[in-house]
Amino acid sequence: MYDEAIVGGGVGGILTGAMLAHGGRAVILFEAMDYLGGCSGTFKRGGFAYNAGATTLVGLSPALPLGFLAQTLGVTLSVKAIDPALRVHLPDREVRMFQNRSRLVGELSRAFPQDDVEGLWKRIFRVSDSAWSVMRDLPPFPPRSVKELRSAARALMHLVAQGGPDVLRSAKTVVSSHVKTPPFRHFLDQLLLITNQAFSDEVPFLAGALGLSYTTLDNYSALGGMGAAAEAFARKIPVVMKQTLVRKIERNGGTFRLHTTRGSFEARRVILNRDVWGAASLFDDPSLKTLETKRQVRYRDRWGAVTLHFMVRNDFPGDFEAHHQIHHPLNPETGSRSFFLSLSEPSDERLSPGGFRSVTISTHTELPRWENLSLDGYRDKKDRFRDFVLLALYRAIPEFRNAEKGAILVGTPRTFARYTRRTGGTVGGIPLRLRHFPLGYPSSLTPLENVYFVGDSVFPGQGWPGVAVGAMGLVRRLEPDLLT
Ligand SMILES: Cc1cc2nc3c(=O)[nH]c(=O)nc-3n(C[C@H](O)[C@H](O)[C@H](O)COP(=O)(O)OP(=O)(O)OC[C@H]3O[C@@H](n4cnc5c(N)ncnc54)[C@H](O)[C@@H]3O)c2cc1C
Numbered sequence: 047m048y049d050e051a052i053v054g055g056g057v058g059g060i061l062t063g064a065m066l067a068h069g070g071r072a073v074i075l076f077e078a079m080d081y082l083g084g085c086s087g088t089f090k091r092g093g094f095a096y097n098a099g100a101t102t103l104v105g106l107s108p109a110l111p112l113g114f115l116a117q118t119l120g121v122t123l124s125v126k127a128i129d130p131a132l133r134v135h136l137p138d139r140e141v142r143m144f145q146n147r148s149r150l151v152g153e154l155s156r157a158f159p160q161d162d163v164e165g166l167w168k169r170i171f172r173v174s175d176s177a178w179s180v181m182r183d184l185p186p187f188p189p190r191s192v193k194e195l196r197s198a199a200r201a202l203m204h205l206v207a208q209g210g211p212d213v214l215r216s217a218k219t220v221v222s223s224h225v226k227t228p229p230f231r232h233f234l235d236q237l238l239l240i241t242n243q244a245f246s247d248e249v250p251f252l253a254g255a256l257g258l259s260y261t262t263l264d265n266y267s268a269l270g271g272m273g274a275a276a277e278a279f280a281r282k283i284p285v286v287m288k289q290t291l292v293r294k295i296e297r298n299g300g301t302f303r304l305h306t307t308r309g310s311f312e313a314r315r316v317i318l319n320r321d322v323w324g325a326a327s328l329f330d331d332p333s334l335k336t337l338e339t340k341r342q343v344r345y346r347d348r349w350g351a352v353t354l355h356f357m358v359r360n361d362f363p364g365d366f367e368a369h370h371q372i373h374h375p376l377n378p379e380t381g382s383r384s385f386f387l388s389l390s391e392p393s394d395e396r397l398s399p400g401g402f403r404s405v406t407i408s409t410h411t412e413l414p415r416w417e418n419l420s421l422d423g424y425r426d427k428k429d430r431f432r433d434f435v436l437l438a439l440y441r442a443i444p445e446f447r448n449a450e451k452g453a454i455l456v457g458t459p460r461t462f463a464r465y466t467r468r469t470g471g472t473v474g475g476i477p478l479r480l481r482h483f484p485l486g487y488p489s490s491l492t493p494l495e496n497v498y499f500v501g502d503s504v505f506p507g508q509g510w511p512g513v514a515v516g517a518m519g520l521v522r523r524l525e526p527d528l529l530t
Contacts (some may be wrong), residue, residue: 047072047314048073048074048173048285048311048313048314049072049313050066050071050073050313050314051073051076051302051317051327052073052074052075052317052319053292053304053317053319053320054075054076054078054319054320054467055076055077055083055084055276055319056083056085056319056501057083057085057086057514058084058501059077059317059319060075060082060276060280060283060519061279061500061514062520063114063280064119064121064279064280064282065119065517065521065529066525066528067282067283067284068528069366069521071319073283073284073285074284074286074287074311074313075280076291076304076306077287077290078286078289078467079289079465079466080184080289082273082277082280082286083275083276084096084098084256084319084466085466085473086099086100086276086510087099087466088270088274088396089399089465091355092452092453093211093455094209094357094399094404094452095271095367096397096406096455097271098273098406099462099473100509101272101368102128103123104264104265104509104512105264105510105511106123106266107263110178110182110263110264111181111514111515112266114509115518116279118529119279121282122128122278123275124268124270124275125264125266125267125269125272126267127264128265128368129370130143130144130145130261130367131143131145131261131265131369132261132367132370132371132497133367133369134233134370135357135372135373135442136373137373137374138229138231139157140157141153141154142367143261144262145195145261145264145265147171150167150262151163151164151167154167157233158227158229160227161227161230162223162224162225163230163438165224166220166224166225166496167259168190169224169251169255170254170255171259171262172208172209172210172405173209173210173212173213173251173252174256174258174259175209176205176257177255178211179208180201180205181516182518183201184506184518184519185198185201185519185522186402186490186520186522187206187484187489187516187519188485188489188491192228194523209252212251213252215245215250216250216251216480217248217251217254219251221246221251234246234258236371236373237258237371238258239384239410240371241256243474243475243477243507243508249478249479249480249483250478253507255297269391269393270397271390271397291307292304292328293305293306293307293328294328294329295316295328295329295497296330297389299377300314301313301427302314302496302497314496315497315498315524316496316498317520318499318500319499320499321468321469321472321475321501322338322342322503322504323342323469324467324468324469324490325499326338327491331493333494334492334493334497336493337493340493344482348472348476349411349412349413349472349473349474349477350410350412350413350416350457350458350459350462350471350473351408351409351471351473352411352416352455352457353406353407353408353409353457353458353461354405354406354432354435354455354457355405355455356451356452356453356455357403357405357451357452358389358402358446358450358451359401359403359449359450361443362403366389368388368389368390368391369387369388369389370386370387370443371386371387372384372386372442372443373384374438374442377409377431377434377438378430378434380410380412380431381410381412382409384409385435386407386408386441387406387439388407389404389405390404402452407435407439409435410474411458413459413470416460424460426456428456429456431456431458432454436454441463458471459473472503474502474508475504475507476507476510484505484506487504487507488503490504490519490520490523498524500516500517501513501516505519
């Protein structure tokens with residue numbers, strides 16, 4: 047009998063399992079695939095390793111959620127600091143996103159001389175500083191007891207006192223008084239898309255400021271891949287069962303029986319590291335199904351991702367940046383206008399063997415574009431996507447054109463649905479749009495007693511930092527003294 051059964055070895059499941067194990071709970075984690083990390087996993091094909099989706103680790107200083115967790119749990123991550131964390135390639139200019147604030151503002155002011163860069167970034171830094179100062183200790187969401195309500199009110203008051211009234215404003219209101227030219231707005235929008243999953247006219251400024259300033263935090267490439275970072279946290283969990291799919295969960299008096307592809311297991315509590323649309327079929331109880339159906343309707347504007355993976359010979363200069371965002375005209379296959387490219391570190395023995403580097407390219411896509419396709423139609427679409435992206439890449443970074451490359455793999459929403467089990471291929475959680483954030487955002491609570499969600503589709507959302515904050519909030523609810 048286990049205290050905690052964690053269904054899914056994505057970031058949320060692993061961090062929650064590691065924290066609960068640290069608190070002395072008997073934890074078992076089940077992962078359907080043969081590697082951990084989910085969308086932050088590292089998979090192997092043809093003898094090479096590739097990051098499946100996520101490529102950047104942000105915020106390992108102990109003042110930030112992920113760094114705090116690593117320190118508390120005694121986890122050492124093998125990473126390489128990167129600065130600038132991102133190089134953005136616009137059609138007619140480039141921008142390097144430096145960690146140093148004045149250097150960043152200087153670079154942006156040179157790139158967008160007609161816009162009020164300094165005024166906007168001053169407001170971004172004020173709000174993001176105030177947000178990060180409360181993030182690590184955020185109370186469980188939504189508050190359910192007087193004590194939790196009090197700490198939520200304290201956090202909000204602190205946020206407003208430090209961040210000023212912009213904390214409560216929309217990004218649209220704040221941004222419009224500083225943005226004068228369409229290229230600057232487009233630049234901000236594409237950064238917000240990768241961090242908030244939505245554009246400047248949709249997001250709260252609080253979330254937008256965090257997204258726009260992420261490169262001024264400490265940023266890293268994970269050596270051995272993002273999967274290695276996931277594995278490092280997972281080593282704190284006593285029992286990790288890979289290649290073990292949880293098929294059904296039955297309530298058995300006061301406990302649960304989990305039926306898996308490798309036998310049945312009993313636990314007192316179940317933590318679902320599934321997105322909030324994909325867990326009801328595990329239970330016979332109709333209440334979760336009802337909630338899931340409501341959520342399908344309420345959060346229907348969700349994103350999928352399309353990816354390219356390949357190995358490239360490392361003929362790049364020594365200071366060539368690890369992460370690039372490349373802007374391009376509308377891609378008819380995806381509906382996107384930019385993609386993100388990451389190269390593994392040359393010193394990474396696993397991802398960069400024999401003078402090659404592992405490349406992950408990803409972009410957002412509208413999910414319906416990948417639905418109801420015939421087999422040939424699907425293959426043709428993948429080929430057209432690949433050709434479009436490679437052409438845009440060669441235009442932006444000509445070194446890639448003649449560089450020796452290995453096989454080019456294409457991942458689509460179907461791929462994410464198949465391997466990471468994301469419902470319908472949805473990734474990146476729920477966009478941080480004003481209309482749901484924060485109170486309309488799903489929480490880790492379910493209608494079933496002792497069953498909880500964790501991961502990027504519950505508050506406060508996606509990415510390692512967001513998922514870590516959500517996991518810490520859940521653990522504070524389950525074991526209030528564990529993270530004090
Ligand atoms: C293309 C892309 C790029 C990204 N880039 C970044 C980035 O650079 N930095 C960053 O911080 N974030 C990034 N993100 C976001 C980040 O990857 C995710 O927010 C995060 O990894 C999601 O974690 P999760 O806890 O929701 O778990 P998931 O990734 O959803 O993993 C869930 C796991 O549960 C397993 N599972 C599901 N059902 C079962 C079952 N019944 N039995 C057993 N196992 C099951 C799945 O196999 C999967 O491994 C990116 C995401 C994508 C898609």
